[in-house]
Amino acid sequence: MTLPGISDPVALVLATLVFLAIPGPGTIKLLASVAEACGGVRAGLWSTGGLLAGDTIWMVLALSGVAALAAAHPAAFDILRYLGAAYLAWVGWSLIRRAQHQLDEVTVHAGAGRGPRQWFTESMLVSLSNPKVIGFYVAFFPLFIDPRTFDGVATYARMIAIVLAIAFAYCLWLIAAAQVARRFFSRHPAASVWLKRAGGVALIGFAARFAVQR
DSSP: OOBTTBSOHHHHHHHHHHHHHSOOHHHHHHHHHHHSTTOSHHHHHHHHHHHHHHHHHHHHHHHTTHHHHHHHOHHHHHHHHHHHHHHHHHHHHHHHHHHHTTTSHHHHHHHTTOOHHHHHHHHHHHHHTOTHHHHHHHHHGGGGBOTTTOOTHHHHHHHHHHHHHHHHHHHHHHHHHHHHHHHHHHHOHHHHHHHHHHHHHHHHHHHHHHHHOO
């Protein structure tokens, strides 16, 4: 398998799979969207769209040189990092708070107002909440560029397309797995409550790590 500008497409696919297999805020947000009272596959697909949109923004920024600009102005980058951490912590707290009321019928009615706009926007913001990702992509993409056949923007577009296609397929697998778990938790609501609490705590933990890491 050969693609112009990409030295080893198979290695790119495998590396992307390894990166996706490491649980992160996006994974937790996707699973939480599917688990909502009005969620399911529809919520999972809209959340997937939001996560991919956020990742696309980071990849484009990384390849356009914004990462170098951020490195030259660390104070501005720190502000982005703190804002992202604060938003991620808020999402985690919201998840814990909703779990507290899940056993009440009020939660079902409150969740009924949520839809595609909320699922997409929240997931995209979760994806954008860690500006450190831009540094990852800056280091990641050059590993697979073939300077002999590199053709500029077209090579970058192929690489982004590969990463997004794999991420989309991975999210579909997560949605399917979450649907199976959802049926189990619908019969054991107490377990669902504790899982959502754990997810919220994990998101707050990610937020704390993003805020302090350098």
